[in-house]
Amino acid sequence: MNLIQEKFAELDGQTITTFTMINDQGMEVSTIDYGCTITRIVVPDRNGTLENVVLGFDTIEEYQQHSPYFGAVVGRHAGRIANAEFTLEGTTYHLAKNNNGNHLHGGIKGLDKVIWNTEVVEEKDSLTLVFTYLSKDGEEGYPGNLKMKISYTLNNDNELQISYEGVSDQKTVVNVTNHSYFNLSGNLKRDVLNHKLTLKSNRFLELDEELIPTGEILPVENTSFDFLSGRKIMEGTDTNDSQNIIAGNGYDHPFLLTDNHNKEIYLFDDESGRGLIIETNQPAVVLYTGNQLADDFSIRGINSRKYLGLCLETQGLPDSLNHPHFPSAILEKDQGYYSVTKYIFTN
């Protein structure tokens, strides 16, 4: 295992560093301490050719100008919260409004836009980057001083594990995830429409026009949302299903998982032979197929466009605070939040 540290940029007098973990198979994961953002994941195709499989940039300016959360950790609460407010113990909290009057992915300056402290832990068969950050009481409207610790571990089996730990000095809400856009073709050679996705999920959340959950939990049966035995992404971009149309011709939906830590999510690109298995302890995964990706900038020389990458955001349900029948995102004072997701790359 090998670790390379280099300067990425200067921002407001602070240095942003790139940490590249390289395992004995040549797999590389590059991360910057701004937003714990994954900028590159280099993995082999079926012929052993090493190429990048996530959307990312090489400059901080591009992250600031164009990034729809490429590779970043999002939170304190991932996804949308209707009207940017929720009530806890009789107090209504007003969060930053950054999406049509709603709150999205932690607000205007969420966990994706702050610089984290970093420590490196080296072990015989793994490398870990430990990121820490104290989100102060009231940050983006959330209650409680929340201490976060996020660990990225790469091992020699081409597995990247991300664990999220948090503790708050007041009752609060937490629901964080990583917002990487995957594209297994390698160096963005093709869009993701031909990627095949398998999900252990038989229910998903209905969304309204603002992409906020209506509260209805729908069965996947006989719809383009049935990924139980595998389905190409294009079957949901080219369909009359009103839920796909609402999302901008694609998916932007939370799926409830029926299993955990057991290959519950599997993405495969037949042309390259690359696969990605995702396992988590979380109740849901949000599938976002890059329906809103703008086309007025480039990503390392490739024109950005719709469907150039897809996100598989393992997390609790968005807007759960306003739907008492959803699994809760409440974190009690002094109790530990723990979320873990493993990304296993195959070829």
Ligand code: FUC
């Ligand atoms: C995703 C989506 C959104 C949004 C964004 C960049 O997770 O849920 O609709 O466009 O992130």
